Amino acid sequence: MSGTMGNLLEVxxxxxxxxxxxxEVRAVDGVDLDVRPGECLGVVGESGSGKSVTFASVMGLVxxxxxxxxxxxxxxxxxxxxxxxKELRRIRGxxxxxxMQDALTALxxxxxxxxxILEVLYAHDETLPSVGRARTEAAxxxxxxxxxxVGIPSxxxxxxxxxxxxxxxMRQRIMIAIALxxxxxxxxADEPTTALxxxxxxxxxxxxxxxxxxxxxxxxxxxxxxxxxSEYCDRVMVLYAGQxxxxxxxxxxxxxxxxxxxxxxxxxxxxxxxxxxxIEPIEGQVPDLIGLPPQCRFxxxxxxxxxxCLQPIxxxxxxxxxxxxxxxxxxxxxx
Amino acid sequence: MGxxxxxxxxxxxxxLGVSLIVFLMLALTxxxxxxxxxxxxxxxxEQEALLRSDLGLDRPLxxxxxxxxxxxxxxxxGTSYFHRRPVSEVISERLPATIxxxxxxxxxxxxxxxxxxxxxxxHKNTIIDRIATVGSLFGxxxxxxxxxxxxxxxxxxxxxxxxxxxxxxFESEVPSxxxxxxxDTLLQGRFSAFLDALKHILLPAITLGLPMTAILTRxxxxxMLEVMRQDYxxxxxxxxxxxxxxxxxxxxxxxxxxxxxxAAIETGSLLGGNMIVETVFGWPGLGRLVVESIFVRNxxxxxxxxxxxAVTYVLMNFVADIxxxxxxxxxxx
Numbered sequence: 132m133s134g135t136m137g138n139l140l141e142v143x144x145x146x147x148x149x150x151x152x153x154x155e156v157r158a159v160d161g162v163d164l165d166v167r168p169g170e171c172l173g174v175v176g177e178s179g180s181g182k183s184v185t186f187a188s189v190m191g192l193v194x195x196x197x198x199x200x201x202x203x204x205x206x207x208x209x210x211x212x213x214x215x216x217k218e219l220r221r222i223r224g225x226x227x228x229x230x231m232q233d234a235l236t237a238l239x240x241x242x243x244x245x246x247x248i249l250e251v252l253y254a255h256d257e258t259l260p261s262v263g264r265a266r267t268e269a270a271x272x273x274x275x276x277x278x279x280x281v282g283i284p285s286x287x288x289x290x291x292x293x294x295x296x297x298x299x300x301m302r303q304r305i306m307i308a309i310a311l312x313x314x315x316x317x318x319x320a321d322e323p324t325t326a327l328x329x330x331x332x333x334x335x336x337x338x339x340x341x342x343x344x345x346x347x348x349x350x351x352x353x354x355x356x357x358x359x360x361s362e363y364c365d366r367v368m369v370l371y372a373g374q375x376x377x378x379x380x381x382x383x384x385x386x387x388x389x390x391x392x393x394x395x396x397x398x399x400x401x402x403x404x405x406x407x408x409x410i411e412p413i414e415g416q417v418p419d420l421i422g423l424p425p426q427c428r429f430x431x432x433x434x435x436x437x438x439x440c441l442q443p444i445x446x447x448x449x450x451x452x453x454x455x456x457x458x459x460x461x462x463x464x465x466x
Numbered sequence: 467m468g469x470x471x472x473x474x475x476x477x478x479x480x481x482l483g484v485s486l487i488v489f490l491m492l493a494l495t496x497x498x499x500x501x502x503x504x505x506x507x508x509x510x511x512e513q514e515a516l517l518r519s520d521l522g523l524d525r526p527l528x529x530x531x532x533x534x535x536x537x538x539x540x541x542x543x544g545t546s547y548f549h550r551r552p553v554s555e556v557i558s559e560r561l562p563a564t565i566x567x568x569x570x571x572x573x574x575x576x577x578x579x580x581x582x583x584x585x586x587x588x589h590k591n592t593i594i595d596r597i598a599t600v601g602s603l604f605g606x607x608x609x610x611x612x613x614x615x616x617x618x619x620x621x622x623x624x625x626x627x628x629x630x631x632x633x634x635x636f637e638s639e640v641p642s643x644x645x646x647x648x649x650d651t652l653l654q655g656r657f658s659a660f661l662d663a664l665k666h667i668l669l670p671a672i673t674l675g676l677p678m679t680a681i682l683t684r685x686x687x688x689x690m691l692e693v694m695r696q697d698y699x700x701x702x703x704x705x706x707x708x709x710x711x712x713x714x715x716x717x718x719x720x721x722x723x724x725x726x727x728x729a730a731i732e733t734g735s736l737l738g739g740n741m742i743v744e745t746v747f748g749w750p751g752l753g754r755l756v757v758e759s760i761f762v763r764n765x766x767x768x769x770x771x772x773x774x775x776a777v778t779y780v781l782m783n784f785v786a787d788i789x790x791x792x793x794x795x796x797x798x799x
Contacts, residue, residue, distance in 0.1 A: 192703055216709075224706030231704075236697035240796055241719045250715075254707045293795040309705065 138205075139317055139349050140166040140189065140227075145202030147181075147188045154421040158184040158197070160373035163446070166317060171343060171350040173364030173381065175357060175396070179417050181373040182353050186319045190229055191219045206317070225255035228310035229319040233326040234302035238294035244305050245290030248274045251312045274312065280345075281308040281338060300331035304338065311342060318343070319351045324359065336363055357400055361385050369393050372417055372428040375446065379453030389455045391433045427458070435459060473784045477777065484776040485538070485769070489531050492765050499523065499547055499763035521547060534769065543773075544766035548759070553770045557752060562645025563633060564744070564751035568736040570648070570667050571675035576729060579679045583686025583725070584718065590691065598683055605680025614673035614746040621669060628665050631748030638662040670747040674740050678732045685728050689721035696720075723793045727786040734782030738775035 147159040159181040166172050176182045187193050189204055191211065204211040206227060211219060231237035239247060252259065252270045259273075260266045271290070278286035281304040294302055303323065310318060320339060324332035340363055343350050352364055360367050360381060367384050369377040369392065377390040388394045395413040415432035427433070427440040439458050446456045500518050509517075518524045522533065537544060543553040586598035622630045629635065634647050638659035643650045648667070651660035693699065694717055702716045744753035752771060759767040791797050 190704055192700060194700075220706045220708070222706070223704055229701075229704040231697055231701050233697065237701040239698040239702065239716050239720070241723075241794065242716070250707050250711065251705045254705070295796050306701070309701075 137167065138165045139168050139207060140164070141203075141205040142185075142189065143203045143205075145185065145188055145204065146200040147184050147193055147197060148200050149197040151196060151421075156420045157373050157423065158420060159188060160420075160423075162202075162370070162373075162375055164368060164375065164378075166349050166351060168316070169343075169347055169349055170365045171340075171352060171363055173360035173367040174351060174353045174370065175355060175360055175367060176370035177355060177417060179372075179420070180370040182370050183321055185370070186229070186321065186351065186353065190223055190227060190319070191216075192229075221255070224251050224310075224315075225313045226315050227317045227319065228313070228315040230303075230306050230310045230321060230323055232322045234306040235294070235299065235326070237306055238302060238309075240294055243291050243293055244278075244297075244309075245271075245274065245292075248277065248290075248305075248309045248312055251309060255313045274308075277308045277312050278305065280342065281305070281311075283308070299327060300334065303327060303331070303335050307335070307338065307342075311346070314346050315348060317349045317351070319353070321353045322355070323352070324354070324356070339363075357385065357396060369396070372423070373420060374428060374456060375454075376429065376457070377453075377455040379449070379455075383453060389449060389453070389460060390429075390457050391435045392429050393455075395432075395434075427456075469787065470784075473780070473787070477780055480776060480780055481773060482535075484773060485535065486531070488769055488772045489534065492763070492768060493527055493530075495763070497763050499765060502762050503547065534766075538770075538773070543770035546759075546767045547764045548762055548767075553766045556755070556767060557770060557774065560750065560752045560755045563647075563749060564737065564740060564753060566646045566648060567667060567670055567674060567740060567744070567749060567751060568733065570671040571736055571740075572678065572729070572733050574671055575675040575678040575682055575732075578675075579682030580686050580722075580725065582679075583683045584690055584713070584721075586683070586687040587690030587694065587721075588713065595687075598687065602680035602683040605676050605683075608676065610673055610676070611742050611746050613676060614669070614743060617669045617673060618746070628669055633666050633750060634659065634663045635666075670743050670749050673746070674736060674743045678729070678736060681732060682725060682729055686721060686725045689724045690717060693717045693721045719793070723790060726789045726793060730782050730786035730789055734779040737778045737782075 142162060142164045145159055145162045146157070149156040149158055158179075162181070162185050164172075164185070174182045174185070184193065184197070187197075188199050188202075189206075189211070193199060199212065202212075206222065209222075211222065214222070238244065249270050252273055253266075256270070256273070259269045271287075274290065275286045278289065283289055283301065283304060289297075294305070297305065303326075307320075307323075318339070323335055323339065327335060336359060339350060339352075342348075352359065354360060364381050366379065367381045368375055369384070369390065371392050377384060377388065377393045384393065385397065388397055392413070395411075398411045399413060401410050413432055418428060418431060424441075425443045427436070427444045430436050430440050433440070437459070442458075444456050444458055446454050447460055448454050449460060499521070500514060500523060503517070504514065515524070522530060525533070534544070541554070545551065546553050546556050549556050582598050582601075586595040589595050618630060621628045634640075634651075638651070638656070640647070640650050640654050640656060640659055643653055647663040648660060651657075651663055699712060699717055702712045740749075740751065741753035741757050743749065744751045745757055748754075752774075756768060756771045758764075759771070
């Protein structure tokens with residue numbers, strides 16, 4: 132992978148483990164990733180593939196018993212792992228923001244949404260007047276502006292409302308407004324649509340895409356929906372059992388998947404054009420992440436496996452912009 | 467508002483039931499108030515019968531009960547056999563001492579338990595947590611009379627730092643305004659008397675508040691641990707706000723919801739549970755009055771005091787409900 136200075140976020144060799152009674156769970160095992168300025172990166176994988184833990188690691192939010200074992204995380208060239216908690220807090224919420232899966236649980240039920248958006252501004256926004264009424268007024272104005280931008284009508288009144296007084300879609304918008312309050316350079320959206328109705332899903336995704344272009348920020352869209360990725364993401368990264376298995380420009384990966392897991396994921400999507408035909412699930416389950424043998428992690432579920440797959444498999448380049456972790460890349464496995 | 471009325475209506479069956487039970491228990495307890503009053507004096511059978519009918523004790527039980535109820539509804543709880551004065555008057559004299567003691571006990575409990583519970587939760591599985599958990603186990607298990615006596619021996623007898631009993635020293639007595647000595651002394655600008663009252667109340671309040679402190683520490687710790695696991699705390703962390711704000715604004719505000727409810731209910735039982743503490747520390751409050759009254763079979767006073775305890779308990783439960791609503795915006799009264 133060509134590590135360039137132009138990357139907004141650059142992660143190399145990230146390993147995050149959880150010490151459990153049963154053993155050490157390698158939730159993220161040697162992940163490399165880049166996010167470029169202004170791009171939208173889709174991160175795909177099933178539950179337990181390590182996509183959320185990867186970005187919790189980036190944010191410095193891995194909770195005990197989890198810990199980052201090794202790797203570097205560079206944001207605008209600064210090594211985030213070398214920063215003190217206080218320095219990291221100055222980046223979190225200001226330059227890198229995050230939204231969670233379910234706004235219902237991510238918003239504090241006991242605080243008004245006004246307080247929850249204003250506190251981010253107070254914590255980070257240096258353009259606010261330093262004291263007094265002017266400070267409050269300026270912060271309020273910005274909060275209202277951001278809430279209006281995400282489509283909350285009469286936001287000025289709504290500041291004193293509590294989260295439970297909004298609908299699910301509105302709550303999602305409010306959470307996005309809070310995340311974007313300081314106009315971050317990078318938004319990590321962790322499954323922004325999983326908790327929503329289908330109709331509202333599209334609205335929320337459109338909203339993120341729209342704000343992304345307006346603010347010129349980069350977006351990492353964590354999802355398990357390849358449909359969402361193909362519509363909104365410039366590049367896509369597929370994670371499996373804590374490792375990146377395939378990565379590249381969205382159109383190329385989806386049009387011509389090279390890793391058997393990516394192929395399987397694409398085959399398991401219901402499509403109107405294949406109506407009447409049964410969808411093909413990927414057989415088997417994600418392997419237990421404790422004490423993994425040093426072989427291809429997809430081996431037990433792969434329908435293209437050969438004996439050579441029982442050795443450690445490295446990530447390999449396919450052309451300039453693509454990579455995949457499969458030993459049979461050179462073979463023309465497609466008919 | 468509907469809930470409020472419902473609560474008030476609930477009081478009626480509770481009070482009826484409590485009245486009946488207390489009445490029957492007193493009637494069934496061996497010992498006769500008239501005999502106790504006569505004591506060693508020589509009295510003719512006629513005099514004794516006269517005294518008995520004077521007190522209404524010659525009437526059949528059901529009639530005595532209905533009489534009591536009829537008068538009680540009109541706010542008349544009868545005359546204390548022993549004091550020869552209306553029961554309500556005797557009780558209201560003693561009540562401020564008990565309320566003052568309970569409130570100070572509650573304040574001590576809250577001021578200790580909440581920081582301790584929060585610290586235990588933040589430093590889970592460290593020495594702080596262990597001290598808090600084991601300490602609260604002791605706190606619930608130690609009998610008040612024993613713990614109180616230990617405190618007395620240490621601070622009053624050996625170290626001579628604090629007085630042994632009573633509410634205030636002889637030389638510090640002030641005219642009563644509110645009946646709460648801590649307030650009265652301050653109102654009259656007598657700071658040394660205030661300190662004296664404070665010294666007197668310290669040990670009994672700690673003893674009385676100990677079980678509540680223990681329970682609240684555990685409740686706070688558990689609630690804090692539960693809350694710290696919530697998504698909204700993770701989201702708050704992702705926002706890059708200060709750790710203090712996350713702990714005290716985001717986490718504690720939610721963790722206090724169960725804590726405050728339990729505290730209100732516990733305060734209800736504090737008011738009714740201080741007979742032992744008041745006896746150990748010679749505290750001139752309602753608890754000791756009730757104990758003395760039970761010994762002399764002073765029926766009307768015991769009856770009224772127990773009803774008061776019941777009303778307090780139900781009302782404190784109601785207060786717990788209200789506080790729950792105030793702290794939790796998702797619930798409307």
